[in-house]
Amino acid sequence: MVRVERVRYKPVGVRDLLIEMKDLSELMIDLAYSAALFDSPALAEEVMEMERHIDTLTYLLNMNVMVAARDADDAESLVGVTKVARAADKISDAAADIAAIVLQRIGIHPIIREAFENVEEHLTRIGVKPDSVLAGKQLGELELAARMGVDVIAIRRGKKWIIDPEENETIEKADVLIVRGAPQGIEEIEGIAEGTIRELED
Amino acid sequence: MVRVERVRYKPVGVRDLLIEMKDLSELMIDLAYSAALFDSPALAEEVMEMERHIDTLTYLLNMNVMVAARDADDAESLVGVTKVARAADKISDAAADIAAIVLQRIGIHPIIREAFENVEEHLTRIGVKPDSVLAGKQLGELELAARMGVDVIAIRRGKKWIIDPEENETIEKADVLIVRGAPQGIEEIEGIAEGTIRELED
Numbered sequence: 377m378v379r380v381e382r383v384r385y386k387p388v389g390v391r392d393l394l395i396e397m398k399d400l401s402e403l404m405i406d407l408a409y410s411a412a413l414f415d416s417p418a419l420a421e422e423v424m425e426m427e428r429h430i431d432t433l434t435y436l437l438n439m440n441v442m443v444a445a446r447d448a449d450d451a452e453s454l455v456g457v458t459k460v461a462r463a464a465d466k467i468s469d470a471a472a473d474i475a476a477i478v479l480q481r482i483g484i485h486p487i488i489r490e491a492f493e494n495v496e497e498h499l500t501r502i503g504v505k506p507d508s509v510l511a512g513k514q515l516g517e518l519e520l521a522a523r524m525g526v527d528v529i530a531i532r533r534g535k536k537w538i539i540d541p542e543e544n545e546t547i548e549k550a551d552v553l554i555v556r557g558a559p560q561g562i563e564e565i566e567g568i569a570e571g572t573i574r575e576l577e578d
Numbered sequence: 579m580v581r582v583e584r585v586r587y588k589p590v591g592v593r594d595l596l597i598e599m600k601d602l603s604e605l606m607i608d609l610a611y612s613a614a615l616f617d618s619p620a621l622a623e624e625v626m627e628m629e630r631h632i633d634t635l636t637y638l639l640n641m642n643v644m645v646a647a648r649d650a651d652d653a654e655s656l657v658g659v660t661k662v663a664r665a666a667d668k669i670s671d672a673a674a675d676i677a678a679i680v681l682q683r684i685g686i687h688p689i690i691r692e693a694f695e696n697v698e699e700h701l702t703r704i705g706v707k708p709d710s711v712l713a714g715k716q717l718g719e720l721e722l723a724a725r726m727g728v729d730v731i732a733i734r735r736g737k738k739w740i741i742d743p744e745e746n747e748t749i750e751k752a753d754v755l756i757v758r759g760a761p762q763g764i765e766e767i768e769g770i771a772e773g774t775i776r777e778l779e780d
Contacts, residue, residue, distance in 0.1 A: 463672040470668035
């Protein structure tokens with residue numbers, strides 16, 4: 377049975393919700409392409425998780441817009457915002473459709489690979505093990521870009537997503553990192569997150 | 579009345595169709611954001627035009643997939659391709675929804691502008707007048723990036739779209755260019771396309 381959670385109203389800034397929805401939906405497209413390109417169920421699962429999260433954000437946004445609109449003028453000026461939110465939701469659905477191809481094991485036809493081959497961002501998903509040296513460190517002090525040419529573009533912490541994390545964001549154990557970079561750097565950061573590599577090289 | 583054209587089967591490579599759909603749908607998202615950010619009906623109209631074009635491509639792709647599939651194995655391996663095509667179609671619909679906000683004059687709420695502000699690509703649409711010095715020139719010889727810091731990322735020629743045109747692509751009069759760049763360079767290329775600026779400066 378499909379798990380459906382009741383979404384309850386809570387006051388959240390419409391601006392923040394819309395920006396999160398837009399950023400997430402764009403990231404999902406890149407993730408879905410990478411999931412198909414590398415036939416990666418782990419990446420595809422993250423896309424599905426994001427899709428559910430965007431559904432919740434859509435409900436929250438629509439409820440907060442309703443509460444914010446006091447009269448006809450407010451309603452007219454805010455209706456465009458709900459349209460943009462719906463567009464982000466549609467984009468996230470499209471990303472989930474692509475991810476589903478990976479999860480349903482339909483098979484990634486060579487034509488699909490060719491279509492996604494020129495995608496600039498090759499992304500991967502990395503889980504941070506409790507004994508990894510990453511846990512407890514701030515992103516800035518890790519200097520991952522300089523050290524191994526990789527970039528953490530998003531962090532999932534339970535059900536919360538942090539897109540484009542700041543330098544002072546501290547990585548916690550059990551975080552899921554979405555990382556972009558060349559294959560060699562990705563391999564290194566995977567080892568570090570797994571805990572098999574115990575030291576950061578200079 | 580909505581103009582609906584009959585789409586007739588013609589043999590086109592499924593690979594080429596899928597790549598065009600993917601590239602177009604991604605460009606449309608960027609264009610739609612820019613249309614909203616600058617409240618530009620001209621850009622929004624291009625998005626709408628692209629959306630109709632993608633609809634046609636979807637029909638063509640589905641028909642060519644049907645003809646290509648000779649047996650159950652072919653069908654199984656190709657069904658993922660139609661799913662990706664449908665996802666590109668959905669993304670293009672979302673872009674058209676955003677463009678419609680501009681065209682329906684619903685009004686671009688400041689929250690929408692804030693959400694799109696960080697969009698990396700600021701795009702504009704430029705029509706090439708017959709007496710412009712651009713007409714008849716190859717993109718490469720124009721050296722637009724070096725001269726004025728702008729980049730032609732797509733050309734519309736009637737109903738045909740050329741995404742990421744090559745250096746040896748010749749600009750024709752009446753072409754519509756989608757250009758990315760800083761405001762000053764955009765202003766210059768606009769003058770050149772209009773024919774009010776008659777010479778390319780070094």
